[in-house]
Amino acid sequence: MSGPGRTTTRRRFLFTALGVGGALALTPLKPWRALVEISDSPLAARLSGLLEHDQSAAAVGAEYLGQLPHGEATRTALVDAIISGLPGGRRAIVEASASELRELLFDIVRRDFDEEVTVNLRGWIVSCTEARLCGLSALEQSKGA
Amino acid sequence: MLADARRVPADSELRSDLCIIGGGAAGITLARALIGTPFRVILLESGGLELDQRTQSLYKGPTKGVPYFPLDSARLRFFGGSTNHWGGVCRPLDAIDFEARDWIPHSGWPITKQDLDPYYVAADEVVQLSSDDWSAESWDERDSLSPLPLGDRTESRIAQFVRERLRSFATNYREEISQADNVSAYLYANVTEIEADDDARTATSVRVATLTGNRFRVAARHFVLAVGGIENPRLLLASNSRRPRGLGNQHDLVGRFFIEHPRFAAAIVAPADAELGVGFYEPHHVDDVEIQGYVALSPEVQRAERLVDVQVFVEPTYDPRFETAFDSEDVDSLRALSRGPASVDEFGTDLLNVVEDLTTGLEFTIPGAPLPVPYPDLVEKLIASPTEIRDRIPDLFGDVAAEGYKRINGAAPLEHLSLVTRLDPAPNPDSRVTLAASRDELGIPRTKLDWRLSPIDRHSAVRAAEIVGSAFAGAGLGRTRLLVDEDQRAWPPDLAGGWHHMGTTRMSDDPKTGVVDPQCRVHGMSNLFVAGSSVFPTGGTSTPTLTIVALTLRLADHLQRVMR
Numbered sequence: 001m002s003g004p005g006r007t008t009t010r011r012r013f014l015f016t017a018l019g020v021g022g023a024l025a026l027t028p029l030k031p032w033r034a035l036v037e038i039s040d041s042p043l044a045a046r047l048s049g050l051l052e053h054d055q056s057a058a059a060v061g062a063e064y065l066g067q068l069p070h071g072e073a074t075r076t077a078l079v080d081a082i083i084s085g086l087p088g089g090r091r092a093i094v095e096a097s098a099s100e101l102r103e104l105l106f107d108i109v110r111r112d113f114d115e116e117v118t119v120n121l122r123g124w125i126v127s128c129t130e131a132r133l134c135g136l137s138a139l140e141q142s143k144g145a
Numbered sequence: 146m147l148a149d150a151r152r153v154p155a156d157s158e159l160r161s162d163l164c165i166i167g168g169g170a171a172g173i174t175l176a177r178a179l180i181g182t183p184f185r186v187i188l189l190e191s192g193g194l195e196l197d198q199r200t201q202s203l204y205k206g207p208t209k210g211v212p213y214f215p216l217d218s219a220r221l222r223f224f225g226g227s228t229n230h231w232g233g234v235c236r237p238l239d240a241i242d243f244e245a246r247d248w249i250p251h252s253g254w255p256i257t258k259q260d261l262d263p264y265y266v267a268a269d270e271v272v273q274l275s276s277d278d279w280s281a282e283s284w285d286e287r288d289s290l291s292p293l294p295l296g297d298r299t300e301s302r303i304a305q306f307v308r309e310r311l312r313s314f315a316t317n318y319r320e321e322i323s324q325a326d327n328v329s330a331y332l333y334a335n336v337t338e339i340e341a342d343d344d345a346r347t348a349t350s351v352r353v354a355t356l357t358g359n360r361f362r363v364a365a366r367h368f369v370l371a372v373g374g375i376e377n378p379r380l381l382l383a384s385n386s387r388r389p390r391g392l393g394n395q396h397d398l399v400g401r402f403f404i405e406h407p408r409f410a411a412a413i414v415a416p417a418d419a420e421l422g423v424g425f426y427e428p429h430h431v432d433d434v435e436i437q438g439y440v441a442l443s444p445e446v447q448r449a450e451r452l453v454d455v456q457v458f459v460e461p462t463y464d465p466r467f468e469t470a471f472d473s474e475d476v477d478s479l480r481a482l483s484r485g486p487a488s489v490d491e492f493g494t495d496l497l498n499v500v501e502d503l504t505t506g507l508e509f510t511i512p513g514a515p516l517p518v519p520y521p522d523l524v525e526k527l528i529a530s531p532t533e534i535r536d537r538i539p540d541l542f543g544d545v546a547a548e549g550y551k552r553i554n555g556a557a558p559l560e561h562l563s564l565v566t567r568l569d570p571a572p573n574p575d576s577r578v579t580l581a582a583s584r585d586e587l588g589i590p591r592t593k594l595d596w597r598l599s600p601i602d603r604h605s606a607v608r609a610a611e612i613v614g615s616a617f618a619g620a621g622l623g624r625t626r627l628l629v630d631e632d633q634r635a636w637p638p639d640l641a642g643g644w645h646h647m648g649t650t651r652m653s654d655d656p657k658t659g660v661v662d663p664q665c666r667v668h669g670m671s672n673l674f675v676a677g678s679s680v681f682p683t684g685g686t687s688t689p690t691l692t693i694v695a696l697t698l699r700l701a702d703h704l705q706r707v708m709r
Contacts, residue, residue, distance in 0.1 A: 050503060051499055051503070052502050053495070055495075056495035056499055057495075060492070060495050060499055102503055105503060106503060106504060109503065110619050110621070111619075113615040113616070113619030114296065114615075114619045116612070118611070120627065120630075121492070121496070123627045123628065123630075124492065124493055124496050124624065124626045124627075125611060125614045125618060125624070125625045125626075125627065130499060130503065133499075133503070134499055
C-alpha cells in the first residue's frame with residue numbers, strides 16, 4: 001500500500017517496466033506466450049480494483065459503456081485498449097504494486113489529456129483511459145450482481 | 146471652444162475644414178490630434194456634459210436575433226461618449242486578427258498589425274496607460290502571481306486597465322478642447338443627415354438639430370463620422386436624399402457584419418486543490434499597473450483547428466461560506482470548510498472520486514499553489530477589523546473575507562472556476578443594423594439590430610473549453626465540465642456582449658466587400674470618413690477602445706495630409 005508520505009516511485013517503476021520489457025525481448029522463448037497466458041479476467045479485476053469508490057466508478061463506467069459501439073463494451077476490448085498504452089503490458093498489471101500501477105496509469109491519463117484522447121461524459125471531460133477503467137469496473141460489478 | 150448648439154442662430158450655416166460628428170473616444174481623439182494645426186475643426190456632440198435621458202432615448206430601437214442589451218443602455222450619448230462607462234480594459238489586437246483566414250469567411254483587414262503599431266504606441270499615451278508592454282512573459286518576470294501551466298496549445302495574454310479616474314475622455318480632455326483655438330465643440334448638436342452633392346460623391350454639409358427645436362447646418366471640406374458602431378451605419382443609411390439606400394451603400398454593405406464580443410461561461414473547473422492560485426487571472430497590480438491575465442489559444446492551434454480567436458477568462462468563484470462569514474456561527478462553518486466543490490453535480494462527484502482513487506498516494510506539484518493555511522487565522526484577523534467595516538458593509542463581508550484571506554494566504558478556497566469564453570465571431574453579413582420603421586424625436590428612423598452568430602463561433606467556444614479543460618486535467622489542476630456543446634440550438638442564457646459595436650462600416654480595399662477604404666474613407670465618396678470600431682472587419686478578442694484610438698490617430702495623420 002502506498003501512503004501520503006511515500007516518495008515518487010515513477011523512475012523506479014519505469015526502470016522495472018523497461019526491465020520487464022527488455023527481458024521479454026531478449027528471452028529465447030516466445031514472449032507472446034507469456035502474455036496470452038495472463039487472461040483478461042484477473043487483469044480486469046486488478047485494474048478495476050484500483051477504484052475503491054466502486055459505485056462512482058460504476059456510474060462513470062456505465063455512462064461510458066453506453067457511448068461505445070456495440071461489441072466494444074467488453075472486458076477484453078477495454079483491457080486491450082488500456083494495455084496498448086501501458087509500458088510492460090499485461091505483466092505490468094500483474095507485477096506492479098497498486099501505487100506503481102496508479103502512477104503508470106496517471107502518466108497515461110495525463111498523456112490522454114495532452115493529446116486530447118478524451119471523451120465527453122455528461123459534459124465532463126474524461127480521459128479515455130479513465131473511462132475504460134470505469135467501464136471495466138461497471139462490467140465487473142454487473143458480473144457480481 | 147465648447148459651445149452650445151441650442152444658441153447657434155437658427156437656419157445658419159457654420160463652416161470649417163473638418164466636421165467631426167461625435168464626441169466619444171474617436172471624435173475627441175481626432176479633435177485633439179488636430180489642435181494647433183491650421184485647420185478649423187467643428188465637433189458636433191449630441192449630448193451635453195452629463196447623461197440626459199431625453200437625449201439618451203434617441204438611441205432606442207428594437208433588437209432581434211441573439212438577445213442583446215436595450216440599445217439605449219449599451220452606449221452613452223453625451224460628451225465623452227461610451228468612455229463615460231468604459232471599464233478601462235486595453236490590449237492591442239494580435240497580428241493574426243488582421244489576417245485573412247480562409248476558414249473564416251470575410252476575415253482579413255487591408256492593413257496589418259505593423260501598420261498600426263506606431264499608432265498603438267501613441268494610443269497608449271492618449272488613453273494614459275502606464276506601460277506599452279503587452280508581453281505576458283515580460284510581465285511574468287515582475288508579477289508575483291503566475292499563470293497556470295496549461296500546456297503549449299494555450300498561451301497567456303495580459304490586458305491592462307486604465308486607472309478609473311482617467312477613463313472618461315470628457316474629464317481628461319474637455320479643458321484641452323475648450324481651450325483650443327481651432328476646435329469648436331458644439332454640445333446638444335444632433336446630426337440628422339449628411340448632405341451630399343448630386344452624384345453623392347462629395348459630402349457638402351450636415352443638418353443639425355437640437356432637442357429644443359433649433360436647426361442649422363455645418364459645411365466642411367471633410368467630414369468624419371464618429372458616432373459608434375450602431376449610429377455610424379444609421380446616419381449613413383438615413384442620409385438618403387441623394388441615394389435611396391443611403392450614402393456609401395451602393396453594395397448594400399452599410400450596417401451588415403455587425404460584430405459584438407459574445408461572452409459566456411463555456412465550462413466550469415472543479416479544482417484539484419481548493420487553494421489553487423488563480424490570482425493572475427483576476428485584476429491585480431504589478432509595479433502599480435493593474436493587469437489581468439487570461440488564456441488564449443495559440444495562433445498555431447487557431448490555424449490547425451480552423452477556429453476563431455477565443456479568449457478564456459479563468460474566473461474564480463470562492464467558497465460560498467465566505468458570503469455568510471459575517472455571522473459568528475458561520476465562522477465555525479468556515480473552520481469546518483470541506484474541500485468538496487458544491488457546484489459539482491452528482492456525476493461529477495463520481496468522477497472526482499475516481500480521480501481520487503487513481504491518484505491516491507501520488508505526489509503532485511502544482512505551481513502557484515500556496516501552502517494550505519487554516520481558516521481560523523483568517524477569521525480572527527478579519528473579525529478584528531474595524532467595527533465600522535462590519536457595521537457598514539456587512540453585505541460585502543464575503544468579498545472582504547475572500548479578499549482578506551487571499552492577501553494573507555495567497556489564495557482563497559475555491560468553489561469552482563468558470564472558463565468564460567469571449568469570442569471574435571466570424572463576420573456574418575446577416576448580422577446587421579438596419580433602419581426601423583419607427584422614428585426618434587428628431588424624425589430619424591430608429592435602428593434595428595439583428596445580432597447573429599455563426600456555427601464556427603459555437604464550435605470555437607466548445608473547442609477552446611475542451612482544449613483548456615484538458616490542459617487543466619493534464620496538469621493535474623482540476624476537472625472540467627462543459628456547459629456548451631455543438632448540438633445546442635440556443636446560445637447559453639448567460640451570453641452577453643461587451644458593449645463593443647463593430648464591423649458595420651467595414652474596411653476593405655474593394656468597394657464590393659467594404660464600406661470604407663484602408664484610410665477609412667467611404668468608398669465612392671471623396672471627403673467622408675468613418676472613425677471607430679465600425680470599420681473593424683473583424684473584432685479580435687481584445688477590447689476595442691485602444692484600437693479605435695490608434696486607428697483614429699492614423700486617420701488624423703491622413704487627414705492632415707489631404708487637407709493641406
